Amino acid sequence: xxxxxxxxxxxxxxxxxxxxxxxxxxxxxxxxxxxxxxxxxxxxxxxxxxxxxxxxxxxxxxxxxxxxxxxxxxxxxxxxxxxxxxxxxxxxxxxxxxxxxxxxxxxxxxxxxxxxxxxxxxxxxxxxxxxxxxxxxxxxxxxxxxxxxxxxxxxxxxxxxxxxxxxxxxxxxxxxxxxxxxxxxxxxxxxxxxxxxxxxxxxxxxxxxxxxxxxxxxxxxxxxxxxxxxxxxxxxxxxxxxxxxxxxxxxxxxxxxxxxxxxxxxxxxxxxxxxxxxxxxxxxxxxxxxxxxxxxxxxxxxxxxxxxxxxxxxxxxxxxxxxxxxxxxxxxxxxxxxxxxxxxxxxxxxxxxxxxxxxxxxxxxxxxxxxxxxxxxxxxxxxxxxxxxxxxxxxxxxxxxxxxxxxxxxxxxxxxxxxxxxxxxxxxxxxxxxxxxxxxxxxxxxxxxxxxxxxxxxxxxxxxxxxxxx
Amino acid sequence: xxxxxxxxxxxxxxxxxxxxxxxxxxxxxxxxxxxxxxxxxxxxxxxxxxxxxxxxxxxxxxxxxxxxxxxxxxxxxxxxxxxxxxxxxxxxxxxxxxxxxxxxxxxxxxxxxxxxxxxxxxxxxxxxxxxxxxxxxxxxxxxxxxxxxxxxxxxxxxxxxxxxxxxxxxxxxxxxxxxxxxxxxxxxxxxxxxxxxxxxxxxxxxxxxxxxxxxxxxxxxxxxxxxxxxxxxxxxxxxxxxxxxxxxxxxxxxxxxxxxxxxxxxxxxxxxxxxxxxxxxxxxxxxxxxxxxxxxxxxxxxxxxxxxxxxxxxxxxxxxxxxxxxxxxxxxxxxxxxxxxxxxxxxxxxxxxxxxxxxxxxxxxxxxxxxxx
Numbered sequence: 001x002x003x004x005x006x007x008x009x010x011x012x013x014x015x016x017x018x019x020x021x022x023x024x025x026x027x028x029x030x031x032x033x034x035x036x037x038x039x040x041x042x043x044x045x046x047x048x049x050x051x052x053x054x055x056x057x058x059x060x061x062x063x064x065x066x067x068x069x070x071x072x073x074x075x076x077x078x079x080x081x082x083x084x085x086x087x088x089x090x091x092x093x094x095x096x097x098x099x100x101x102x103x104x105x106x107x108x109x110x111x112x113x114x115x116x117x118x119x120x121x122x123x124x125x126x127x128x129x130x131x132x133x134x135x136x137x138x139x140x141x142x143x144x145x146x147x148x149x150x151x152x153x154x155x156x157x158x159x160x161x162x163x164x165x166x167x168x169x170x171x172x173x174x175x176x177x178x179x180x181x182x183x184x185x186x187x188x189x190x191x192x193x194x195x196x197x198x199x200x201x202x203x204x205x206x207x208x209x210x211x212x213x214x215x216x217x218x219x220x221x222x223x224x225x226x227x228x229x230x231x232x233x234x235x236x237x238x239x240x241x242x243x244x245x246x247x248x249x250x251x252x253x254x255x256x257x258x259x260x261x262x263x264x265x266x267x268x269x270x271x272x273x274x275x276x277x278x279x280x281x282x283x284x285x286x287x288x289x290x291x292x293x294x295x296x297x298x299x300x301x302x303x304x305x306x307x308x309x310x311x312x313x314x315x316x317x318x319x320x321x322x323x324x325x326x327x328x329x330x331x332x333x334x335x336x337x338x339x340x341x342x343x344x345x346x347x348x349x350x351x352x353x354x355x356x357x358x359x360x361x362x363x364x365x366x367x368x369x370x371x372x373x374x375x376x377x378x379x380x381x382x383x384x385x386x387x388x389x390x391x392x393x394x395x396x397x398x399x400x401x402x403x404x405x406x407x408x409x410x411x412x413x414x415x416x417x418x419x420x421x422x423x424x425x426x427x428x429x430x431x432x433x434x435x436x437x438x439x440x441x442x443x444x445x446x447x448x449x450x451x452x453x454x455x456x457x458x459x460x461x462x463x464x465x466x467x468x469x470x
Numbered sequence: 471x472x473x474x475x476x477x478x479x480x481x482x483x484x485x486x487x488x489x490x491x492x493x494x495x496x497x498x499x500x501x502x503x504x505x506x507x508x509x510x511x512x513x514x515x516x517x518x519x520x521x522x523x524x525x526x527x528x529x530x531x532x533x534x535x536x537x538x539x540x541x542x543x544x545x546x547x548x549x550x551x552x553x554x555x556x557x558x559x560x561x562x563x564x565x566x567x568x569x570x571x572x573x574x575x576x577x578x579x580x581x582x583x584x585x586x587x588x589x590x591x592x593x594x595x596x597x598x599x600x601x602x603x604x605x606x607x608x609x610x611x612x613x614x615x616x617x618x619x620x621x622x623x624x625x626x627x628x629x630x631x632x633x634x635x636x637x638x639x640x641x642x643x644x645x646x647x648x649x650x651x652x653x654x655x656x657x658x659x660x661x662x663x664x665x666x667x668x669x670x671x672x673x674x675x676x677x678x679x680x681x682x683x684x685x686x687x688x689x690x691x692x693x694x695x696x697x698x699x700x701x702x703x704x705x706x707x708x709x710x711x712x713x714x715x716x717x718x719x720x721x722x723x724x725x726x727x728x729x730x731x732x733x734x735x736x737x738x739x740x741x742x743x744x745x746x747x748x749x750x751x752x753x754x755x756x757x758x759x760x761x762x763x764x765x766x767x768x769x770x771x772x773x774x775x776x777x778x779x780x781x782x783x784x785x786x787x788x789x790x791x792x793x794x795x796x797x798x799x800x801x802x803x804x805x806x807x808x809x810x811x812x813x814x815x816x817x818x819x820x821x822x823x824x825x826x827x828x829x830x831x832x833x834x835x836x837x838x839x840x841x842x843x
Contacts, residue, residue: 042587045612045621052625057542119540123579153474160472168474169481176482180489190493192575194501196582201492209485238471245481249488255584258556260569262499265492331556335548335586405586408561412589413617421619 005089010366012091013082016098017366018449020078021359023106025442027070028352030113032435034063039428043421053117061128062116067347068126068206069137070109075355076214077102077144080167082362083221084148087164088155094147101147104140108133124185124195125203131186138178145171162237166217169245173209177202193260197253204252207346212314213244215354216283219311222358223290226304227297232289240282247272247279254325257334266327273325276318284315302376306357309384313349317342317391332406337420338398340427341391348434349387356383359445369448375440382437390430397423500571508670519720519785523669526576527661534661535579537654541623548583549592549665554677565593565667566676573667588620595666604659605651606640613642626655705800705812712801715794724761724783724790724798734806740778742771745806754799754813756839758821761795762788763828769836779833792818 112129120130181202254269507520551565611618627649637648734745764782782788803810
């Protein structure tokens with residue numbers, strides 16, 4: 001591939017990628033704002049309590065949806081279009097349709113989140129947005145997926161490599177999961193706790209089969225691209241990929257341990273969670289054996305530093321997750337705020353950190369403008385610090401919560417919950433740091449995407465992304 | 471791996487295996503559980519008239535379930551009592567037994583939840599909180615449980631400065647406020663009160679025998695035998711047959727025991743006592759009529775007012791024969807210290823012939839019965 005053809009490809013993806021990155025940034029800010037409100041309400045229940053719009057339950061769920069579908073969805077679109085275009089050596093086609101679908105996707109999420117806050121929430125995990133917006137989201141997602149597949153099919157090199165498997169699998173799994181869950185919960189609803197199994201299966205798989213493989217695929221692409229070294233023990237990657245494909249959809253139901261479902265369901269979940277050690281070890285070996293051949297580069301190259309932070313976080317927390325799926329430990333922790341640890345390490349410590357890294361690597365290439373070094377660095381350190389504090393407080397707080405909850409003699413509110421209040425205070429602090437950090441990130445990227453930030457930053461994102469392309 | 475269609479086929483089939491197990495398999499295994507009873511006939515069938523559980527929520531409670539979901543209560547509250555090996559939920563007093571899949575089959579939205587920052591609510595309706603307490607808790611949890619971090623929901627209530635009809639007082643920080651619940655708050659409370667797994671199922675019995683259960687069992691046993699030996703044999707037969715009709719809940723029985731209790735004391739305010747009752751011991755015609763068609767509305771017994779409804783006894787309703795009515799009335803007139811003349815089949819038949827034009831479900835009122843004579 002010569003340099004000029006790479007530039008042509010980047011140029012072809014500029015409008016679309018800019019739009020998705022800019023939208024993703026706004027959703028990230030929305031999620032940060034909601035996360036702060038939710039955390040503040042846990043430390044002071046009277047905070048904003050007279051507004052029904054900001055009831056804790058609604059804010060918390062709106063935050064998760066904004067994070068996963070708004071920030072996660074948009075960055076998946078942006079980055080998969082860019083990486084797959086590069087790997088296919090094809091220009092991005094159907095750009096107008098991609099933009100239209102992108103606008104629909106963001107409109108759908110906007111209405112969905114307002115619906116949640118306005119009291120039209122659904123009860124199913126990660127399907128809480130009102131039923132009305134899902135057809136819209138599904139159609140826009142399908143359009144984007146089809147155009148990405150078309151682009152991939154017209155690739156110049158027949159052989160596919162690890163990043164392509166992971167990213168394509170991730171974008172194909174989401175609609176499959178969605179159809180299964182939507183059919184089982186809305187069209188042809190199942191009865192009783194089958195609903196709970198299905199809803200948990202979907203909610204957890206969304207993390208395991210959508211966000212996780214995508215971020216792994218991105219790391220498989222970025223680490224060699226930045227270090228200039230081939231992935232170490234690359235022959236293991238295919239094994240890791242099929243392990244995730246085969247095991248992850250089984251492993252996610254171990255959270256039902258002891259619950260009102262037949263015992264084989266959590267039991268299979270536990271066994272498969274333990275088997276997940278293999279794909280975790282493969283990905284970890286591939287990434288770290290490659291990157292740590294040149295530690296100086298990891299330290300000095302900011303996008304790579306973000307990505308290695310993400311992969312390390314993936315490795316460590318996935319192993320912790322395996323330990324927490326063992327029945328002896330699970331009965332301590334299964335209903336505690338450890339669940340927040342799992343969610344945040346997955347979508348923040350792993351997925352988001354990798355996305356930050358790619359965005360910092362990708363934006364200068366497609367726009368031709370550099371992002372300020374100290375601003376990026378500030379973003380990295382505040383993010384890393386915030387995530388560490390957040391995860392540690394959820395981890396230690398969750399263990400405390402779980403252990404105390406298993407003492408039937410302790411009063412619930414005055415002993416169990418009171419002793420985890422300090423951890424809620426720490427998470428509130430962590431969300432403030434993360435909020436600042438994310439604000440810096442969004443300013444960083446918008447400065448590159450939008451010619452004059454002072455003129456455009458207050459306008460709506462559609463105008464802004466059009467402006468960015470002129 | 472290189473052909474996108476073969477690749478898609480591969481990744482979808484790995485997903486399909488899990489789908490087969492968790493969605494199709496789960497649905498086949500426990501997707502169409504039906505309510506059932508823990509009492510079984512010898513041949514394994516459920517008695518025709520036995521109460522089956524779980525029962526459907528009332529309409530207002532079902533609307534309350536929507537409110538519960540829309541306010542995001544599931545974020546912090548589970549509704550599942552875990553198996554004894556998996557946790558100390560039963561010891562904590564969150565239920566008499568672990569929850570099983572069948573407990574949820576009558577619910578449209580199953581909210582078993584996955585995080586317990588608040589206590590488990592699977593049996594909140596069994597913990598004997600009054601509606602008033604629940605309203606106060608919804609309005610401002612901290613007014614009742616100081617350390618609670620549950621968010622207050624003042625938007626579900628109208629706050630007033632003075633007390634009044636239907637208003638509930640809330641005291642916090644030495645300020646007393648009066649709140650009147652909105653329809654949404656009432657729905658939510660109805661839903662919370664409906665959440666109870668206070669019945670046994672064939673697949674799951676109570677973990678420990680609850681005290682109240684033992685009591686009621688003792689009460690059933692303690693129905694004293696009528697002093698049959700000292701009575702003429704025909705009367706003794708009538709009384710023992712009457713006792714059977716009184717106690718039997720099911721076809722051929724009257725099911726009287728469920729409301730009037732084994733003790734014949736009824737329940738204050740709703741079900742009048744039979745022991746030492748001026749109605750039971752007085753005019754025979756009135757109680758014969760009640761035994762055929764039931765009674766509705768206010769009734770004054772021994773100077774105390776009761777307001778409830780008595781459906782025509784028997785299963786199906788109103789099916790007791792003249793002989794059965796005579797027996798059961800003779801029994802209640804000679805039990806719990808009562809002592810009054812027996813009632814014969816002919817007397818019952820006479821009364822029936824005078825009111826044979828009455829509609830099947832037309833229950834009496836006390837005023838109507840008293841005005842006849």
